[in-house]
Amino acid sequence: MANKKIVFTGGGTAGHVTPNIAIMNPLRESGWDITYIGSKNGIEKEIVEKENVPFYGISSGKLRRYFDWKNFSDPFRILKGVGEAYSILRKLRPVVVFSKGGFVTVPVVMAAKLLKIPVIIHESDITPGLANKIATKFATRIFVTFEETAKYFPLEKVLHTGSPIRKELFEGNKVEGKAILGLHENKPIITIMGGSLGARKINETIRESLDILTNSYQIVHLTGKGNVDESLMHVRGYKQFEYISSELPDVLAATDFVISRAGANSIFEFLALRIPMLLIPLSKNASRGDQILNAKSFRKKGYAQVLMEEELTKESLLLNLDSLVSKSEVFLHAMEQTSTQNTVDLIVDEITYYSR
Structure with missing residues (x-):
């Protein structure tokens, strides 16, 4: 044998x-x-x-x-x-x-x-x-x-x-995802993912922008370990989690747009799931610059909007998000052309x- x-x-x-x-x-x-x-x-x-x-x-x-x-x-x-x-x-x-x-x-x-x-x-x-x-x-x-x-x-x-992608990610259920999140308004759902260790500047900027974001969107914020803000637990249309594991396929099935770092595994998962993405790569000050190259590659191929962390402010976040949403059909069309x-x-x- x-x-x-x-x-x-x-x-x-x-x-x-x-x-x-x-x-x-x-x-x-x-x-x-x-x-x-x-x-x-x-x-x-x-x-x-x-x-x-x-x-x-x-x-x-x-x-x-x-x-x-x-x-x-x-x-x-x-x-x-x-x-x-x-x-x-x-x-x-x-x-x-x-x-x-x-x-x-x-x-x-x-x-x-x-x-x-x-x-x-x-x-x-x-x-x-x-x-x-x-x-x-x-x-x-x-x-x-x-x-x-x-x-x-x-x-x-x-x-x-x-990139190897877990089969179960393709088996998510949108209705189940909304039920898990408790998000049932007729607004698009944006999922923010800063990576398993979190992303301090992204977390801070999202929270600064909540008053405007929640007017038009429902927000799912994966904050990273130890980064949940208890004072925001009852904000309508805003859900925080340190990390989501078994429920992730359903949550992503319910997600209309994603704001994320540019780690290769994550962005290829979003590509496979056809979720338009705003990428905020880890800066060269905190990395070797690999996420910047990943993000630029995806931008060149028409898969993503990119915002550099050094340029991240409440205003630039909202501007880039508006651009992502308005051009979502263009991004989706480019994604549909990718190899399967x-x-x-x-x-x-x-x-x-x-x-x-």
Whole structure:
């Protein structure tokens, strides 16, 4: 009987975990034995354990492009993580490791290489993150979301797959979504998503604009952990949540427009669901600029309106939102022209090759 054991890794943000879940579900249905390796205290532990997938936490050090005193201690954490991952992988004996990115993945892919276990990595953004740049040396196969990304990797390793999207997102019910939210007025619903860790400036600007926004729209605000404002709990037409998990397909089915960061996984989900989006990418002051490139790519292809965070004010938010709504049919038409290639099936087929 073929060995159908696989280890997934990825963490730091939900964007490094939810695409893994999209792939894990069909693999599990076809008899794969799935295990997850992540950081001991990262968001991935909570998300993965909800999926009833065995989880192993390892030590990991953050990889930085800038000076920080922790740069001197974190390499030792990474080495410790390699040792821990090596022990776990040697015990589990998977036929393949699938890495989605984030600093926790570096020890895992290094350990897999030492054990001669094939490694597949997936890069979501247009330019590769530092973890995936390092992982490239140890990777057997590299999947990319954007066609533009292929040039950053060895040609013989790379495959353009697109972004894996959870099947359940397509199964949402608009009526159920409105019932869950308690939003029943005849006004469009806007969902604001700042990412699993939240987005302070977006949160503040939305709240400054509530008096005008709620005149024309119903607002669903995913604030990120610890960012719910209790003083606004009873504002009519405004619903706050730290994070939505199992109800997300229904909530997105009820959503007419979305205001979001420009993480690749999220924006490809909105594209697949045909939801016009206003993207406010994380600024270069707080990131390596990957979200800016993602957003510009979507703007160029006609999928999204883009507002830079440095230009975000109450006035610019309302102006860009008005533009998004007025041009929504144009955005929807561009989205309808996109390829419907089934990324998950393509990736599952590639993974299955290693169990033969």
